[in-house]
Amino acid sequence: MGVRFALAGGREGWIRATLTGIGVGLGVALLLLCAALPGVLSERDRREEARLDWPFSWEVMPKADDTLIIARTDTEFRNEHIRGRLTEPEGPKAPVPPGLSEFPAVGEMVVSPALKDLIASDGTGLLRERLPYDIVGTIGEPGLVGSQELAYYAGAEGLTDRFDDSKAVRLDGFGTPDEYVSEEETDPVIMLLVLVVFVVLLTPVAVFIATAVRFGGERRDRRLAALRLVGSDAAATRRIAGGEALAGSLLGLVLGAGFFLIGRQVAASVEVFGVSVFPSYLNPSPLLALAVAVAVPAAAVLVTLLALRGVVIEPLGVVRAARPPRRRLWWRLLLPLAGIAMLYPMIGQGRENGDFNEYLVAGGVLLVLIGITALLPWVVETVVSRLGRGSLSWQLAVRRLQLSSGSAARMVNGVAVAVAGAIALQMLFTGVEGDYTEETGFDVSLAQVQVSLPTGQELAPAAEKLAATKGVSKVYAVSHGYLGNKPWRQEPESSAPLTVADCATLRTVAKLPSCRDGDVFMVSGVEHDTETDTDAPELNKPGQDLYLTVTDRSDPSGYGEGVRWTVPAGVKQARSIPDPVGEERGGFLLTPGAVTAGMTDGLSGELYLKVDDSVPYAMEHVRNTAVAIDPLTDAFRWSSIERSDTYESIRTGLFVGASCVLALIGASLLVSQLEQLRERRKLLSALVAFGTRRRTLSLSVLWQTALPIGLGLLLASVVGVALGAVLLRMTSTPVRMDWTGLLQMTGFGAGVVVVVTLLSLPPLLRMMRPDGLRTE
Incomplete structure (x- = not known):
């Protein structure tokens, strides 16, 4: 019956199910992307190793029918790295580089598709002058690590005369021989960075999914009260609500898979912070994909049942419509305190005392961040209950928040969690940056x-x-x-x-x-x-x-x-x-x-x-x-300085992941905002019919968004700084406040909210019409 309410409940049911599906689907798409990430990294490494052109031995390799002279001619153009190679085969059996079917002749070159497009574009005359070869083909996918990589192979002659151990080398095959593959020792601090990055990026996704399955909560409760009136008992009512949430989450799984497949194709034409991929890279691990498919519907039903525990649904209405009891603080503090307690045993460990316990790190950071979702409703309720006097738009906003502070807090939970995690990571990265940064010694005042x-x-x-x-x-x-x-x-x-x-x-x-x-x-x-x-x-x-x-x-x-x-x-x-x-x-x-x-x-x-x-x-x-x-x-x-490649890779991965999460924040907030406006449509129409100015209503909606966001960012700043301080103490690094990073992270969060508010204004203006009171 719950599934039928979601899928066959008329226009209202479809709108509600679609909004829930879109919200859940955006989260599922990002979860599938994360499930594919290990495969992306391993495939990039595999392709990089497969095309490695280094002899790995100081012994001189004699010239033969299966040898090749290859010279490295890497360059840059407008800060974009271009991988270049000159080739001179010494026999008919010379190894052909991956991605090529044959060697280019002298004066010719085979280029990557991205480099071909770049050379053909306007304003690249200097690059064409630097690469004076005729383009005779393109490098195939097996020879590239990313769809937007700039690379070329050019034919040359006379490389044998230039043959030495640095500019040109002789080899009889590409790739890394097994005897030269070695396991690198892991740096405990680097592993800590990786763990925290994953937890910080994935936690907001889980929060967004939990928020999405509660779209239309007030209308759902009124429908459930009608069911009680026709004879449904409390247990059956909760099961029906669970079925409705299950239908929305299953629709979200389908939409999420669709979003992921669309994004998989779009990824081939996008480069983020110098990283690009092929669609074939983005194949989620079957086990991780199965875990997402099982966990999302289960979480949707569980969140719905937990939400109904605080709501008494009776045949004559929903008791929640009365003034709710004040929220208690003590148990809300247990989550972040438990997280700190899990991290506390590793304080002072640094990189000298072995690896950090990955379970304690992941669990502790997760509990601290989830604690924000428990504390924020209490903070919003406590603050708005003390607000009152002000302009008409202010009073409308405050009264609405006093009546439904929980809904307002849920809408900004994801933003607060993401900002808190970003602040903690920014502090951690800034604190340990000196350990992975060293001065080059170059006198840049003399020459550059x-x-x-x-x-x-x-x-x-x-x-x-x-x-x-x-x-x-x-x-x-x-x-x-x-x-x-x-x-x-x-x-x-x-x-x-x-x-x-x-x-x-x-x-x-x-x-x-x-x-x-x-x-x-x-x-x-x-x-x-x-x-x-x-x-x-x-x-x-x-x-x-x-x-x-x-x-x-x-x-x-x-x-x-x-x-x-x-x-x-x-x-x-x-x-x-x-x-x-x-x-x-x-x-x-x-x-x-x-x-x-x-x-x-x-x-x-x-x-x-x-x-x-x-x-x-x-x-x-x-x-x-x-x-x-x-x-x-x-x-x-x-x-003047250079950073560790591993540290830079993790930092780049953080920026790529943060960009995806930021996009998810904006999309989910927009969907949540539209859902709340849809529920208030008749109320807005009634106020307009009584003569309330549209500017007043628009400002009231802005205040309803700005107040919870401001409180959420303030709470996120406090929790993020506390978590960052604990992580720095774990790495035996002095705690320093990164005020610039703090302002940047909170500014990003506020900026997302401003953009979402502006995008929601057109539908808001359409809803503020007296004919919105019409019903069938």
Whole structure:
């Protein structure tokens, strides 16, 4: 009978069931997305490993019919990373990269669909100039980790001559060999972040579903009173209400599956915080999907039965229409206190005392957040009961809230839970950020961009081209290598670094007494550690022959014939200082005039560029010039700090998940607002018929939304700060208030409510008509 009320109860029944189904369906769609998330991450990792192009061995692989030379030519365009590879097959059996059916010819390239669209769009002339290849095909899905990934494979020749261990490599297959797969040790704090992120993102979803199944609660109770009048007992009445909730939740499951399938297809064209997926990634785990299918209807029936415990439905009406008894506070405090008690044993544990108990962490955070849903009705009732005087719109709003504060609190429960969790996470992330962030040492005041040339590339012509590039105001050119007392094939006993640059640039790496072209310096004052240890004093003997290392991967030793350099007389002393990349250079410093013939082959060149960011696309011009110098040239922008990749991945995942939850908050709030307006339609029409101004009614509806939201955000701030403080103490991190994050999170919550209120104004104005009193 309850199912028939929901599905065959006429227009009212259908509207009520549809609103419930949409509300539940939005939550189900996000739950299915979460159920698919582990598969998404594992599939992205699997595809990344399947296309890995690294030999994983220092042993030189001989040329054969099944080998391939591949060079990395990654770049960026407008802060978007582009994965690039140059390929040169050495035989008919050379391994073809995943996603390709054959190798592109010299001067041709195969691109990802997203890169093809980007190149074809307007305003990408600089990118087309950087990739001067003919597009002959697209990379298939198996060769990409995401639908919006920018990638290309281009055909090249002569890579064998460039073959070394960093720019171009020889391999006979793609992927990671089993013997090189290793298990990484998990960081307890990282695992804590992951656990808290999942609980914080999923708890609002559960709250929204519980709220959605109670849509139309007041009308349902009046229908149940009519059933009592025709002979239904109390138990049967509750079973009928449960059946009605079950029908709405089952409809929600169907709609949720539909929303998920639609979103699954839309996901292919969307990129959020640099992460994109293919529809085939979004396949929920069968067990998790089954758990959602069972848990949602069961929760709907349970929530309905629990809600009816506080309502006495009699044949002549619903007792709840009288003034309800005041809510008690003591038991509402038990939930957050129990959550804190579960987290308390892990306070001070940090990362030194093993992993955090995942069950206690999940349970404790969940109880604290669910505690908000128990406390908020009491807070709203207590505050609004003391409100009274004010404008007419204020009095209408306050009176309505005094009569049905529970409905108002339910509407904002999800927002409050989401904001509290976000504040706690923001505090936790900000608190531990320093542990996963370190300074790079780059002197960004001296230069902002580093260009690394392949070994053997002449430095002076490259420096001239870069100096003439649009947006470049200063160029510091440095070459470096290593000197030994024997040819490197013979494993020299003593060695020292070698740096070549003009006098102005050398002064950025050492304090020089005086300098002119042709001078040679020996550096002292370098800290004695494994990276800067040098045998330069032993090698600084006039007339001694030293040998510059030259890489040759075709030789078993990895080195070619060393270039000989003789130590001249009159080597000057210099004292080391941190260079632009934050390192201290030891060994010998040479000006260009002291470089002998053939030494260029053993030197690697680096250029540090000072760039004027006020010039449009200055960095793109720099990258184009670097590629024109040599396709294997690296150009990257310096930053003063860098963060752990794992930490950044979790942070990105949080932003992606928070965006989805935020969208769900807005959609669910809008549905809830429309449902409440629909229940008040006759009341609004009656007030308009008596002459109440529409502006007054609109303001009263705004106050009815703003008051509970304000109280909910205030409660969320208090609970979120308390939970964040406990989580920080668990990680042995000093508790610091992140006021910026607190204001941002509450501002986001308030912004969502403002948008929902504006969207609900058109239907509100349509309902405020006297003909709304007409009935059939």
